[in-house]
Amino acid sequence: SYVLTQPPSVSVAPGKTARITCGGNNIGSKSVHWYQQKPGQAPVLVIYYDSDRPSGIPERFSGSNSGNTATLTISRVEAGDEADYYCQVWDSSSEGVFGGGTKLTVL
Amino acid sequence: QVQLQESGPGLVKPSQTLSLTCTVSGGSISSGSYYWSWIRQPAGKGLEWIGRIYTSGSTNYNPSLKSRVTISVDTSKNQFSLKLSSVTAADTAVYYCARVVWVGGYPDYWGQGTLVTVSS
Numbered sequence: 084s085y086v087l088t089q090p091p092s093v094s095v096a097p098g099k100t101a102r103i104t105c106g107g108n109n110i111g112s113k114s115v116h117w118y119q120q121k122p123g124q125a126p127v128l129v130i131y132y133d134s135d136r137p138s139g140i141p142e143r144f145s146g147s148n149s150g151n152t153a154t155l156t157i158s159r160v161e162a163g164d165e166a167d168y169y170c171q172v173w174d175s176s177s178e179g180v181f182g183g184g185t186k187l188t189v190l
Numbered sequence: 191q192v193q194l195q196e197s198g199p200g201l202v203k204p205s206q207t208l209s210l211t212c213t214v215s216g217g218s219i220s221s222g223s224y225y226w227s228w229i230r231q232p233a234g235k236g237l238e239w240i241g242r243i244y245t246s247g248s249t250n251y252n253p254s255l256k257s258r259v260t261i262s263v264d265t266s267k268n269q270f271s272l273k274l275s276s277v278t279a280a281d282t283a284v285y286y287c288a289r290v291v292w293v294g295g296y297p298d299y300w301g302q303g304t305l306v307t308v309s310s
Binding site for chain 2: 084114116118124125126127128131132137169171172173176178179180181182183184
């Protein structure tokens with residue numbers, strides 16, 4: 084089965100840039116999607132197809148994907164960005180696969 | 191705007207069958223561009239894909255749950271459902287239904303989630 088690996092936690096000061104990675108075997112050949120989940124809420128799609136943003140998602144959220152690592156970048160981090168972030172891909176054998184999630188802490 | 195709402199018992203006894211329904215509003219479940227999926231999340235843990243169904247009735251399941259899962263669709267009611275048999279405490283989780291974009295395989299709309307506890 085296909086495995087996605089995320090760091091358990093990332094910390095960043097307000098106004099700085101946060102980078103959350105998602106590792107997988109040749110993940111650059113797949114489309115990666117990212118979700119933000121705040122406590123007690125359902126996940127919200129923030130990036131799809133590696134780097135596209137749904138309407139309503141700030142331009143501060145961006146994504147990239149190459150080789151064995153995809154990255155979600157949040158620029159000018161705000162307190163309201165504190166949440167869990169999950170990457171996800173579609174794998175023909177494993178179906179939908181999620182990473183383990185990364186807790187973003189805004190210092 | 192599409193909305194999804196899960197419903198079903200919040201408490202299920204061990205060895206019994208968990209049954210949930212997702213009602214879709216604001217759009218037709220028969221749209222050809224989407225799958226309809228169930229995803230779960232144990233408390234304090236990550237997201238786990240359970241399975242998906244297309245309006246034709248075609249299904250695909252997480253291999254780790256495949257022997258216990260059935261997902262069905264009722265287009266006349268704009269609903270789809272989940273049945274998970276022989277549940278144990280390990281199946282205690284928040285269960286989400288979601289709309290999945292056909293091309294790309296990503297959920298773009300989610301229900302609010304419903305907590306199902308497996309306990310005697």
